[in-house]
Amino acid sequence: MASEGRFNQQRYEREPARRVFAAELREATYHFKDGEDEKSPAYVLLPTGERCNRIFIIGSMTQKEKRGDQNVFYNFRVADPTGIFFVSASSYQQEAMQQVSRIEPPAFVAVVGKPNVYEAPDGRIFVSVRAESVTVVEKEMRDSWILDAAESTLKRIERFDQSADTALTQEHYPGVNLDLYRRMAYEALRQIQI
Amino acid sequence: MATDAPVEMYMDLSEVAERISQKFKSQSVEVDATFVENKLRILVDQFGVNLNEAEKTVSENIAKEHGLESAPRQTLEQREIGTLLPGEWVMIEGKVVGLSNPVSPTIKQTGVIADATGAIQFTAWARANAPLLEMGQSYRIESVVVDEYRGVPKLNFHAGTTITPLEENITFLPQVTNVADLRPGVACLRVKMVQEWEPRHERIFQTGLVGDETGTVSFTTWKGDDAPRLEVGMVYNIFYAPVGEYQGRPQVTLNGATCVPDEDAEMEVGTGGMTYQGAIVNIGPGSGVIKRCPVEGCNRVLSRMNYCPVHEMQNDFRYDLRIKGVLDDGEKAHNILMQREVVETVTGVTLEQAVETAENSPMGMDDVFYRLKDTMMGRYFTCMGNDLGDTILVRECSPVAFDKDRHTELLNLLGGEADGE
Structure with a gap:
């Protein structure tokens, strides 16, 4: 009579999409896998002390570039008030790629995607975003996203000492200046014109 | 005697001995059941004392030996069903208000027994040899254990439980619970059938959402003779439905519950979500x-x-x-x-x-x-x-529209503190 056991099994839990400003994501250099498995989720550690496997951003698509012949992919830039996100959509993300092909910059776009840290041959570290979905949205949504990202940044700063990733953050970003990120969020908010 | 204790005949000495031993255990006195059984046997077999009297006598003697003022009463103090807690060893009087098909052959009967204060599910194990209870009949149930199964309090009839039909039926009005106040156990509801969902298992007869002014709750009815079907939009008085918990939320099972449609009733279902x-x-x-x-x-x-x-x-x-x-x-x-x-x-x-x-x-x-x-x-x-x-x-x-107030608030939070440093 009671619920069947098979319905109580722990289900796969989707990774939440973190809200992060471009200026913070650019500083994220440490990435890791949670587990040995090939399918274990990969994370980028944000300097304000939170791991992210997925992010959600809204900004202006400024440049779009189609690359490749056999395997077509798009690189494009999304600007927020603090800087630029470098985003890509390849044939591995068919749907995102087709969405991007239809968008002409400049346009406000919402991007759901996975952050990626890679090292250039000259040793410089880059962060890019592999898009899962790209849609055109209104300016009001962009403004709402800035509020959201500012609030998320503030929350991360406030629980910097008590987060699950505190030790990891202190190890990999020693002496991180949290006030910098607080000011970044504040400046982003000030750019919203009402 | 014969009319008073029709059930006693089924019980043998060892069951009574076990019960006495348990009663003293509840008073933190360990009494060996075999020792008790020997005492009982002497009284019953050699002196022709009936089992009831023998039980009293042996209990009182043991109480004296252990310096207790009185034996734990054979009929423990009668308790209100609405106040029972898991782990208690109690006596209740109640009326059978629901019977459902046992899910396993090791169970003889399952159902719901109620008094004016509340209702509780019961399980009669096959090996306990309890008599089959009848719907609508009132009983006194002595030496019964309140157990907990998946967060739901339940009565377990075991070998030492005495069940006596009452000559006069108990009368009371069922207490209706608001959906927002549902807790695991048994509840009476007055609800509207809101939505029917696709069954997610072949054993499910019907599943969906019912609700009242205070909120909504999902329900499941498993296939069986006791499965009522609800009609979307209809208001029902549901009597004594088992309430369980599924992933942290209450869920109602309708098997064994009585569902009476109220054809003329209108109800505004609250969101509660x-x-x-x-x-x-x-x-x-x-x-x-x-x-x-x-x-x-x-x-x-x-x-x-x-x-x-x-x-x-x-x-x-x-x-x-x-x-x-x-x-x-x-x-x-x-x-x-x-x-x-x-x-x-x-x-x-x-x-x-x-x-x-x-x-x-x-x-x-x-x-x-x-x-x-x-x-x-x-x-x-x-x-x-x-x-x-x-x-x-x-x-x-x-x-979601752009929230100006949140904007101002965040500017104050982020700017204000930064300036202060």
Whole structure:
């Protein structure tokens, strides 16, 4: 009579999409896998002390570039008030790629995607975003996203000492200046014109 | 004597001995059951004392030996059913208000017994040799243990439990519980049938949502002779339904409960659900226009080739519109399910228009799917609905407007503190 056991099994839990400003994501250099498995989720550690496997951003698509012949992919830039996100959509993300092909910059776009840290041959570290979905949205949504990202940044700063990733953050970003990120969020908010 | 204790005959000495031993144990006195049984045997077999008297005598003697003022009363103090707690060893008087089919051969009977203060489920184990209880009859039940099974208090009739039918039936009015106040146990409800869902298991007879002014709760009825069917939109008085918990939320089972439709009643069902705000970050497969199996009570989603997993090809399907997506607040990704009315309201696309698109567009049903994606993806929405465990069933959904107050507040929070440093 009671619920069947098979319905109580722990289900796969989707990774939440973190809200992060471009200026913070650019500083994220440490990435890791949670587990040995090939399918274990990969994370980028944000300097304000939170791991992210997925992010959600809204900004202006400024440049779009189609690359490749056999395997077509798009690189494009999304600007927020603090800087630029470098985003890509390849044939591995068919749907995102087709969405991007239809968008002409400049346009406000919402991007759901996975952050990626890679090292250039000259040793410089880059962060890019592999898009899962790209849609055109209104300016009001962009403004709402800035509020959201500012609030998320503030929350991360406030629980910097008590987060699950505190030790990891202190190890990999020693002496991180949290006030910098607080000011970044504040400046982003000030750019919203009402 | 013969009329008073028809059940006693079934009990043998060792059961009574066990009961006495247990009673003293509840007073922190360890008494060996074999020792008790020997004392009983002497009285019953050699001196012709009836078992009831023997029990009293032996109990009192043991109490004296251990310096207790009195033996734990043979008939423990009668308790109100509404106040029973797990772990207690009690005596109750109540009326059988529900019987359901046992789920296993090791169980002789299951049901619900109630008094004016509340109701509780009971289980009579086959090996306990308890008599079969009759619906509507009142009983005194002595030496019964209150157990807990999956958070639900239950009475367990064991070998030492004495069950005596009462000559006069207890009369009382059932206490109706508000949906918002439901806790695991047994409850009487006055609710409207709100929604019927696709059964997610072949043993399920009917599943869906019922609600009253204070909120909604999901229910499940398993297949069986005791399965009532509810009709959407109808108000029911439901008497003594077992309430369990599924993934942290109450869930009502209707097997064994009495469901009486109130044909003339109107009821405004309260929302009672939670509000979630976030961005839609995924619209999954199975969203948009779907085809449902037309076989009565099936309602399953058909494949593109109109194949129902149970009823095979069904070309006489009916169309439906829904969204299965993810609403993400940055901390948690919530699975959401929007049914037709909600989708129509929030996207402005009606089922009729969607079907027309699906039938005429070269892309078919995909056209609608991508259209919904373009409308919803990457945007902020407030969704109100009920958490069904791993999915929120959205009842209302509206876009989030730019929040000026939050803007000002955040500027103060971030700017104010930075200036102070």
